[in-house]
Amino acid sequence: MRTSTTAATVEEWVHGWALSRRTPAPVREPDGYRIDVGKVVHRVRFVLPDTATVAHRARTLTAPGTWLKVCGERDAVIADLTPAWLVSPPEFLMTVDLRVEDVTVPSPYRVEVIADPGGAVCDAVVHAADGSTASSGRVAVWGAAAVVDQVSTDPAHRRRGLGRVVMRSLAAAAVERGASRAVLLATEEGARLYRSVGWSVASPVTAAHLPVDDRPTG
Structure with a gap:
């Protein structure tokens, strides 16, 4: 069952x-959103705030490179998919809820925050002593929401904060741009850390x- 809170969070995230x-x-659709990603293996994605139309979508979407992201219990979603998925x-x-905290960068690392020309998207990059990227992430501000994306740390630099x-x-960059809350999509391991x-x-x-x-064919 869709809740107004989940639907609003999905809107911010997409x-x-x-x-x-x-x-x-x-693009707003009757049951969620469509994003035309445009890649061969990820041509288009449909994001659904609930499970009500999963069975219909699973039967009618047939193009390779089509993705579904569905909010709802996993067993209920899988039960409505066809074997092709x-x-x-x-x-x-x-x-x-966002709050600004002190950023203490351990030696010998340094952090750089890079804003795109439009100002809505910022990258935070932690550089190692040799200039290589040790850790990085991105935030995109849409209204009052800051969507955190692509956060990763090189294996050689993990467990150093x-x-x-x-x-x-x-x-901090998101708050400067008017955001008051943050949204992200996490893996199972990431969810434990973020909790x-x-x-x-x-x-x-x-x-x-x-x-x-x-x-290859032929």
Whole structure:
């Protein structure tokens, strides 16, 4: 069952994600949103705030490279998919109220925050001593929401607090741009980490796609 809170969070997430990934703006559909991503293996994605139309979508969407992201219990989503769909590991739509905290960067690292010309998208990059990227992430501000995206830390630089540096840097940049809350889509492992620092789960998310057959022919 869709709740108004989940629907509003989905709206924020799809618009911020599109800004972050520099795709066309999401298109409102009767049951959710369509984003025309435009890649061969990710041609289009449909984001649904509830499970009501999963069975219909699963039967009528047939083009390889089509993705579904559905808010709702995983078993209910999978039960409505046809065998053509490849299901991804569990994900979680999460939110938190933003606050600005001190950013302490451990030596010998340094953090750089880079804003795009329009100002709505910012990257936080933690550089190692040799100039390489040790950790990074992106935030896209849409209205009062800051959508956090593509946060990662190089395996050689993990367990040094660099992810925290990135998240706090992104939060500060988002608050400067008028955001009061943050939204992200986390993996199962990521959700455990984000819960430990105050994030809440708005909804479980199940992703599935119609794979592209890239095997050579002839």
